Amino acid sequence: MTDGHDGTPLAIVCGAGRFPLVVAEEVVRGGRPVFLIGMGGVSDPEIAQRPHAFIRMGQFGRILELARGAGARDILFVGAMTRPATWRDARPDLRLLMLLPRLVRAFRGGDDHLLSALAGAITEAGFTVRGVHEVAPRLMLPDGASGALSPSPGEIADARFGFEVLAALSPFDVGQGLVVHNRRVLAVEAAEGTDLMLARVAELRASGRLHLKGRCGVFIKAPKRGQDRRMDTPAIGPHTISRLEAAGLAGIAVAAGEVMAVDGGDLIESADQAGIFVSGFRQGLA
Amino acid sequence: MTDGHDGTPLAIVCGAGRFPLVVAEEVVRGGRPVFLIGMGGVSDPEIAQRPHAFIRMGQFGRILELARGAGARDILFVGAMTRPATWRDARPDLRLLMLLPRLVRAFRGGDDHLLSALAGAITEAGFTVRGVHEVAPRLMLPDGASGALSPSPGEIADARFGFEVLAALSPFDVGQGLVVHNRRVLAVEAAEGTDLMLARVAELRASGRLHLKGRCGVFIKAPKRGQDRRMDTPAIGPHTISRLEAAGLAGIAVAAGEVMAVDGGDLIESADQAGIFVSGFRQGLA
Numbered sequence: 001m002t003d004g005h006d007g008t009p010l011a012i013v014c015g016a017g018r019f020p021l022v023v024a025e026e027v028v029r030g031g032r033p034v035f036l037i038g039m040g041g042v043s044d045p046e047i048a049q050r051p052h053a054f055i056r057m058g059q060f061g062r063i064l065e066l067a068r069g070a071g072a073r074d075i076l077f078v079g080a081m082t083r084p085a086t087w088r089d090a091r092p093d094l095r096l097l098m099l100l101p102r103l104v105r106a107f108r109g110g111d112d113h114l115l116s117a118l119a120g121a122i123t124e125a126g127f128t129v130r131g132v133h134e135v136a137p138r139l140m141l142p143d144g145a146s147g148a149l150s151p152s153p154g155e156i157a158d159a160r161f162g163f164e165v166l167a168a169l170s171p172f173d174v175g176q177g178l179v180v181h182n183r184r185v186l187a188v189e190a191a192e193g194t195d196l197m198l199a200r201v202a203e204l205r206a207s208g209r210l211h212l213k214g215r216c217g218v219f220i221k222a223p224k225r226g227q228d229r230r231m232d233t234p235a236i237g238p239h240t241i242s243r244l245e246a247a248g249l250a251g252i253a254v255a256a257g258e259v260m261a262v263d264g265g266d267l268i269e270s271a272d273q274a275g276i277f278v279s280g281f282r283q284g285l286a
Numbered sequence: 287m288t289d290g291h292d293g294t295p296l297a298i299v300c301g302a303g304r305f306p307l308v309v310a311e312e313v314v315r316g317g318r319p320v321f322l323i324g325m326g327g328v329s330d331p332e333i334a335q336r337p338h339a340f341i342r343m344g345q346f347g348r349i350l351e352l353a354r355g356a357g358a359r360d361i362l363f364v365g366a367m368t369r370p371a372t373w374r375d376a377r378p379d380l381r382l383l384m385l386l387p388r389l390v391r392a393f394r395g396g397d398d399h400l401l402s403a404l405a406g407a408i409t410e411a412g413f414t415v416r417g418v419h420e421v422a423p424r425l426m427l428p429d430g431a432s433g434a435l436s437p438s439p440g441e442i443a444d445a446r447f448g449f450e451v452l453a454a455l456s457p458f459d460v461g462q463g464l465v466v467h468n469r470r471v472l473a474v475e476a477a478e479g480t481d482l483m484l485a486r487v488a489e490l491r492a493s494g495r496l497h498l499k500g501r502c503g504v505f506i507k508a509p510k511r512g513q514d515r516r517m518d519t520p521a522i523g524p525h526t527i528s529r530l531e532a533a534g535l536a537g538i539a540v541a542a543g544e545v546m547a548v549d550g551g552d553l554i555e556s557a558d559q560a561g562i563f564v565s566g567f568r569q570g571l572a
Contacts, residue, residue, distance in 0.1 A: 187478065
């Protein structure tokens with residue numbers, strides 16, 4: 001799943017958080033130059049340490065101009081793009097405005113269709129939209145246990161059950177994450193995102209509404225089946241482990257090769273220290 | 287869907303909240319005597335105003351004895367049975383202990399199977415387990431708008447979409463409720479329950495994480511498809527309207543004849559005052 005690149009730089013549109021920096025570092029380590037396109041108030045200012053330019057939210061045409069100017073043919077999107085505070089600051093350019101009717105139609109079909117519509121417009125402009133799994137496959141969590149611990153047979157059964165539920169939800173473009181214990185779905189992730197869903201499990205247990213003994217329950221994470229993986233790679237990192245600890249969960253089950261590890265070394269170290277398993281399931285998306 | 291009862295009293299096992307009292311009143315109004323079985327620390331003390339007895343959580347055999355002693359052949363369960371604080375106080379009797387292996391097996395299959403297992407044991411003891419829709423059909427929300435307002439075509443589409451998602455989740459014994467806007471699932475109810483799910487939508491909007499303008503979004507509620515409706519009737523009441531107002535939602539879509547209205551008069555009055563529609567959909571479970 002490498003992209004067999006031709007020496008052209010990879011243009012990386014950088015959403016929030018450290019993910020874009022981690023991906024850029026990995027791509028550069030692999031011998032390919034990068035050109036980072038950051039969004040003011042969203043992207044980590046550290047992207048300025050590599051060839052880069054800053055734009056405002058909504059300047060879609062500018063992304064294409066910058067990528068072309070840098071000699072890039074491949075474009076990658078990494079990190080969360082939507083922060084309400086920054087949308088207030090958005091400067092939609094002509095190109096984005098021309099796309100609007102298409103985006104509005106796509107929006108009615110859910111996030112997933114919206115991303116596919118954007119990817120389609122970029123492709124029409126002559127670029128190839130890449131996914132993290134293509135340009136930095138080593139960042140994706142592999143099949144099997146990544147740390148010292150492995151899931152028990154019961155936890156494996158919970159993980160498989162969770163992947164089935166996610167697959168059932170997938171046509172409705174909802175659900176990248178779930179918490180399951182003993183084949184019971186304790187929480188489903190929708191607009192609140194992973195962190196708030198895990199915080200909810202912690203609260204339900206602390207308040208006694210969820211009466212579970214000891215470290216138990218599995219957090220299951222996979223891309224939505226229909227999701228344009230190139231545009232929105234699910235990711236976990238060391239902070240995910242802290243969330244699991246707070247929620248008293250036993251481990252993380254991910255679709256192998258489909259979920260990115262941010263700060264993989266720290267992630268596994270935190271997981272091992274916390275006694276939490278991190279395991280990839282190849283049948284995740286079966 | 288009436289039960290054509292034979293004059294024997296209806297034994298009502300009363301969970302938490304006002305639902306059991308409302309159902310008892312409606313049954314008595316219909317000319318049938320009731321015998322209320324309350325649980326200390328769980329049931330509303332007001333049940334003492336009708337023929338009744340109090341037991342402790344877990345006294346399953348005692349329920350059957352009391353029902354038999356009262357001359358009842360039909361048993362109805364109403365209201366939430368599980369409050370962690372009271373389970374600590376539980377006194378499982380011999381009959382419940384004899385059921386335990388069966389209940390543990392059922393528990394692994396989810397709440398739904400657990401209820402079915404209990405219903406099975408009651409049936410084997412010679413009783414008929416009734417549902418609210420049988421003994422008090424007038425309490426169930428009917429097809430169409432119950433108040434002054436009707437859903438818009440877009441809201442109807444969101445409701446149908448939501449019923450589809452609930453149907454897809456049903457085999458996994460999760461999801462009695464959802465919030466949908468423009469065919470996008472904003473929240474899915476799991477172990478947290480309806481109130482906390484609606485509170486979450488309110489918070490996501492207040493914090494700007496969910497950026498929606500004005501009163502919009504539909505709360506969709508239906509029994510799980512495989513759910514033993516007799517044992518766990520979904521219900522909404524005036525407090526549900528307050529939750530919707532806080533979350534800025536436009537209305538409630540329920541599966542017609544499958545969801546109980548607690549304090550129906552107040553519910554509709556609050557809904558009308560708040561400008562919120564309450565509408566039953568016959569195709570809800572199609």
